[in-house]
Amino acid sequence: DAGITQSPRYKITETGRQVTLMCHQTWSHSYMFWYRQDLGHGLRLIYYSAAADITDKGEVPDGYVVSRSKTENFPLTLESATRSQTSVYFCASSGLAGGPGSYNEQFFGPGTRLTVL
Amino acid sequence: DAKTTQPPSMDCAEGRAANLPCNHSTISGNEYVYWYRQIHSQGPQYIIHGLKNNETNEMASLIITEDRKSSTLTLPHATLRDTAVYYCIVRVPTGNQFYFGTGTSLTVIP
Numbered sequence: 001d002a003g004i005t006q007s008p009r010y011k012i013t014e015t016g017r018q019v020t021l022m023c024h025q026t027w028s029h030s031y032m033f034w035y036r037q038d039l040g041h042g043l044r045l046i047y048y049s050a051a052a053d054i055t056d057k058g059e060v061p062d063g064y065v066v067s068r069s070k071t072e073n074f075p076l077t078l079e080s081a082t083r084s085q086t087s088v089y090f091c092a093s094s095g096l097a098g099g100p101g102s103y104n105e106q107f108f109g110p111g112t113r114l115t116v117l
Numbered sequence: 118d119a120k121t122t123q124p125p126s127m128d129c130a131e132g133r134a135a136n137l138p139c140n141h142s143t144i145s146g147n148e149y150v151y152w153y154r155q156i157h158s159q160g161p162q163y164i165i166h167g168l169k170n171n172e173t174n175e176m177a178s179l180i181i182t183e184d185r186k187s188s189t190l191t192l193p194h195a196t197l198r199d200t201a202v203y204y205c206i207v208r209v210p211t212g213n214q215f216y217f218g219t220g221t222s223l224t225v226i227p
Contacts, residue, residue: 035217042219088158106215107163108161111158111159
């Protein structure tokens, strides 16, 4: 089906383990994003990617690694999970930016709820 | 990056207009104002955006003050399905990033 999907939807892991969250979009959107949302807080940007092989840090990148070898996929890896990374993770995508100030709607996935014990 | 300030919560009677305010006093001239909403634990959903002029679509209306330091999102006839957290976002001019605040939790009351 067309759209943006995330897997797994739920994940429980232990402190120190490596975890990879997957994000896949079928629109061939140039931009992809990872956000985290903690209880009682809004979304905070972790990393984003403007195109394949181009990534950049957001507000809270520490403890996370991303890659983008293909346009449609944008995996997020927690190399050594910590309890503070327990959160809901949202992936989003959007089309080409038209330049500063231009409109670009972001489409969000359903989220992955990650618990680190 | 311009920051936004929104009231943490609001109530609205079903069928009435819901007016959600947002302050963005440090907004730059080329930054757009976007509104998204998040229903329960779903991913955020785009509602509307604007630069200077008032905007309207099938979901809502957006009024931006002349000095662009504040805006109001209006849901003309709120329904129970409009109960959600509403985020007012100012888009940074570089890249394609959105910075979400904590939003306004709107509860539509029957």
